Amino acid sequence: MPQTLKIILAIGIMAVLLTLFFVSYLLNKKTPKPEGCLEDEAACSSCTLVSCGHHPDMHEQKGE
């Protein structure tokens, strides 16, 4: 297979995977959480991963 074609294929594969990721991210973000589902703060109270988006400390940092 010619080198140029390989490079085009590589770029194509990366473009497809990146598109797949962005589509999945947007679709997931648009999907509402089920009712009564996320009392995160109680569930996260014992977790020390403060960099996680669910963690109560993160919400305080964002000023929510």
Place this chain on the structure above:
Amino acid sequence: MNLIVLAISAILINNFILTRFLGICPFLGVSRKISSALGMSLALILVVFSSAMLSYGFYFLVLKPLGLEYLYLVSFILIIASFVQFVEMFMKKYMVGLYKALGIYLPLITTNCVVLTVAIDVATKTNGITGVGFTFPEAIVYSLAVPVGYMIILILFSAMQEKLQINSKVPAPFKGNGIALVTAALMALAFAGFGGLI
């Protein structure tokens, strides 16, 4: 026989947490309660197995035939990240009960290095027994055995953590992550005893 040896090796002898020091962040963070540890472990089994199978298929059906093996790392990261997003979305819509139990751990798992390492291992490394790459059945066994090993350690460790939190004899400088790491080191020493098993 090789499959059994591979499973025992991945669960007890070459455990990811105790011998490769992978997934330490959730190991320390989500191990304060047994219920959290169990939820995290179950979500990890689902994600590790599925993403390893997807990555294995993508590597051998797309990247290798096209001679683009060097793209494996970026591809696997994107496959895992996309897969976790799809799983979370699917759970939100159709499996509300499961989402309530495991959904909170899914974003955490995306950044767990165990997931990426298992995907890389089954696709590009040798299996450590026959000295050649993983066959498909071996990849299935390995990608199930590694998170099961992770689950065993996480649950054992969280049981000890629950006791340590209420233990007033722990010296002040060791409280929290200090005593947790000492405990983890002792667990690693204990599990090193399984080294002669196979």
